[in-house]
Amino acid sequence: MAQKQLRIGTLIEAYGLHAAAWLATDPAPGAPTDIAYFQNIARICEEAKFDFFFLADTPATRTTDLEAWSRSPMYMNQLEPITLLTALAGSTSKIGLAATASTSFYEPYNIARLYASLDHISKGRAGWNVVTTANNFAAKNFGLDRLPPHDKRYAKAHEFYDVVTALWDTWEDDAWIYDREEGLTFDTAKFHPVSHKGEFFTVEGGLNIARPPQGYPVIIEAGASEAGKTFAAQTAEAVFGVATDVDEAIAFYKDLKGRMPAFGRDPDQLKVLAGATIVVGDSAEEAKARFDHWQSLIHPEVGLVRIKQDLETDLSDLDLDQPVPMDRIPEKANFHAAYFEEIKGLIAKGHTLREICQKYTRAKVTIFGSPEEVADMMQEWLEREACDGFMLTFPVLPSTLEDFRDRVVPVLQARGIFRRDYEGSTLREHLGLARPENRHVTAPALETVDG
Template sequence: MSSTRQMVLSALFQPHGHSKSSWRHPDSRPSHPTDVRYYVEAAQLLERGMFDLFFIADTPAVRTENLDAWAQSPLYMNALEPVTLLSAVAMATEHIGLGATVSSSFFEPFNIARQFASLDHISRGRAAWNVVTSANDYAARNFGLDRLPPHAERYAKARESLQVVKAYWDTWEDDAFVYDKPGARLFDKTKQHPVSHDGEFFRVHGGINVARSPQGHPVIIQAGASEPGKEFAAETAEIVFGTGTDLGEAKEFYDDLKGRMPRFGRGPDQLKVLSGFSAVIGESEAHAAEKRAEMEALVPIEARLIALVNDLETDLFDLPLDEPVPLERIPVSANHHRVYFEEIAGLIRSGITLREVAMRYTRSSAAMTGTAVQVADFMTDWVRSGGSDGFMLTFQHAPRDIHDFVEQVVPILQDRGLVRRDWPGRTMRENLGLARPANRYATA
């Protein structure tokens, strides 16, 4: 990767912060998760820091078991619906991309297509859809199932869902709505193209009832790191959340994913790989370590264990904390997040205690504790060495750590030519250097 190429900056925003018990910090407020003004302020701050994407993760579910542990680490237990939220944020921002998770397993293609086309219009071309298959059985139960369908089936459905959604986005050609007042003709009927699809999972005939959006197709995000996930991403994604806790792992994922793209007729620049990264910044290394330790001290061990139980897909609460986990307690395979499953299984196989596994588990993201220069050096090396095209940043405490990053790290990266000082375009696609998809019917 060229040393002069700019990195992509994205923020996975959680209202209190990414630390499992950030809600316990003295500065956190109970109102933050449902106060849209708080999200707006965070997005505006990130926009001033030249972030390309303000991203809201989501699950269509609430946890209904192990509630004592979930109460200590309330992941998605009190969360606004993300597309509705981002529509409000769009009205108070001008440039930053707005991305949201919506599950292809449980939402119909028409609804997805209309939601994101609407967000793209509202934001004037800044919408992005994170295509997920969902990764917990709580979501399945909200939609009439006992558990998630098998992993491969969910990806097959996601692929078909995306095909149908894109067809809906091409219902109208760009210039279909002519507003011919003298001729009493609002649209050109020859430029409407109904969707007709009869597949394994969806059977539809109709069209989307909104004009083609500013980006043509909102930007497509994916996060899968399994074999089906990587194939799906290489074929269709424009942003992928990369994996790897060190540069070697990240580069292996990056090269593997981009190496698959030519088979689908795509060039590597059509996809941005963003590595997961968390930075705690201090005036010195010792000061940064103190800040991280302050956040870590707020996390009860039960909150760490519930994260393992959730991602390993098995109960561990009956095991002693200060003994190794018996290898036979590792399930044969994963049906939720395979990369997280493998990280936990690897830690268990190393022979460390359950407490140590819980303390070390990072969900395959890199972490840095140091001064602003040290954090900037880490990011610079990671991108210039070909580990990623940029970062999906999480912040242990919000908004404190966001302020630290925007005010201290971003100027250093700008001085190095790695972060822009102005916006090159109006839409998210323009700012990321991604082509606007042509309407398939107009090109035909």
């Protein structure tokens, strides 16, 4: 039997995902808004034969703790992701191009049109990460004091998805005929305007662009809550996993795929991509030493804000050079349990606050190792059905990404678990996903043969 193949996406942030990435790499002022910078990163990802290049997004800057954010400016200066991907479509030819867009802060018509355009421009390489957005900074930019409650956000996301996919089905695949003899550009029988009146949206009309080459751009999600997992089982085709170890990942994989048959879906039509941060070196020790150096570059102000966010309490009144009293730890986590537990563990070990700021990784799974060790871990997770592949993050760009392309990818290829070249040209083909039928087209009836 053919070996199961890894699917690999990567989350790209200018400079890298590490909190001090901009200090750890060669200074490239202005990289976050420089198309040439991203073209180079996308080229490296395509040389590595990744399935897709991914951009996260929240429609907001931070407006508090500016001293800290000025030292670690994630979220503060970013190109609009769909615009950036559209530009990258022109400088790449195979790699999938995916980005986040929020169901809380867009209208379905805008999203349907934007991703359909990206899918046409890239010739079938678009992916949409459907999120409900989980921060109040974004809410405040859209006339709200705070986010609507979790269940309301997910109810809205379901309806949003239904409307967007209906809009993508406005035109049958062969509606645009450009028949010069008849003098007709499209077949009116193959145009199906949407008439939708729901709790959140009212849409009466059709999408003004032909059906996307992939039918629908690939639907990606990452919600880990009950509501998030149900939504994913119903609608997602790729899910970013957030497990902290292989056993948790196996349980998540089983749980998610097990929910799909109830919605009439084949579990193979959803690819679970486990999150992992990778640092490749000559040995695990050498890679870890490099990572420790980057950790030492995290300014205490930045460290304190990261802890405030993830321990869900402000420790800035404490002496940086004293241990943190245990009674300052809140009873339980509200946002991200794994982050909370990591900080709690560091406090329990008696580290000073300054040390904690520099030791806290916020990485759920971080792999330090030689190329073979990294490949071993990836192969083990794939073979034990902990995932169908990985959503990789690289702490410092471009070096850690180049190391992966040059040193780990050839090992994965030699083991026969990762492509040597793209076999297809759309993101659906890379991921092994079926192209959705237009809902207005019924499967042709079987021909009956007389006699």
